[in-house]
Amino acid sequence: MQENREKEDRMVYREKEYKCGIDATLAVVGGKWKASILWHLSQRTMRFSDLQRQFSGTTRKMLTQQLRELETDGLVHREVYPQVPPKVEYSLTAKGTTIIPILDQMCAWAKEYLQ
Amino acid sequence: MQENREKEDRMVYREKEYKCGIDATLAVVGGKWKASILWHLSQRTMRFSDLQRQFSGTTRKMLTQQLRELETDGLVHREVYPQVPPKVEYSLTAKGTTIIPILDQMCAWAKEYLQ
DNA sequence: CTCTTATGTTACAAAAAAGGTACTACGTAC
DNA sequence: GTACGTAGTACCTTTTTTGTAACATAAGAG
DSSP states (O other), X not given: OGGGGSSOOOEEETTEEESHHHHHHHHHHOSTTHHHHHHHHTTOOEEHHHHXXXXXXXXXXXXHHHHHHHHHTTXXXXXXXXXXXXXXXXXXXXXXXXXXXXXXXXXXXXXXXXO | OGGGGSSOOOEEETTEEESHHHHHHHHHHOSTTHHHHHHHHTTOOEEHHHHHHHTTTSXXXXXXXXXXXXXXXXSEEEEEEOOSSXXXXXXXXXXXXXXXXXXXXXXXXXXXXXX
C-alpha cells in the first residue's frame, strides 16, 4: 500500500495528465452510466437493446456514447453481426474484467458507509 | 463477490437514487479534486494553505467547495482554530480512512492497465 | 412501394461542474 | 490608521456533460 505513495506519481493517459492514477481510473469508469454498464456486462454479454432495457432511464445516444468510450479504453468489446435489422453485442474484454473487483468494492463500501 | 449482485440493489443517499452503490460511491469521491484530497489527507493532517500548495492548479474556491462536500459526506474533519489570521486543519475521519484502500486499488489498476 | 426493426447519428438545448476575480473579516505589527 | 496574512464568500463566465428530437439505414414482410 505504502509503495503507491512514495512520490507524486502523476501519470499521462490519452493526452491528459492526471495527478496519480486514481484520477485516470475515474476518467475511465466515472461516466454517468459506465460503472453500471461494466457491472451488467460482467454478468453476461448483452446486445444493445438489452442494455437499453436495463437502463430505461437513459437514451440511445448516451448509451452509445458511453459504450464507445469504454470500447476506446479497451474495457468493452463490440461485436457487430452483419444482419438487418442490426445486431450488436457488447461484452467485457479481459482488461474490462480486471476492474470489476474494484467496482464490487465500491458497491460494498457504499452499502456499509453511506446511508 | 456474487452476493453483491443478486438483485438490482439500487440505493438512496442524500435524496438521490443510485443504481447500485457504485454510483453512490462515485458521487462521493468523483469530484475533480476529491480523490486526490483524500489521498493527501491520508498521509497527514493538512491546513488549508498546505492543500493550496499541493493543488497549485486550482483555486481557493474549488478547494473549499470540494472540502465542504467531503465534510458533508463525513469523510473529512474540519478543525478551526480561533486565531487571527485563521488556521483551519483538515484530516480524514474514521469513515474517510475506510475508502483509502479503494483509492489505492484504483491507483494500482491505472498503473497496471492504463498506458 | 411502404412499413417495420435495431442500432445508430446529428444538431441543438439544458443542466451541471468547474473556473476567475473581486471582496470580506479581524487580530497583530508597524 | 494602514498594511499583512489566512481562509474564506459572492457573483459571474466558461466548459463539460447530459438530454431531446428528428433523421438514417437496409433487408424482409405485406
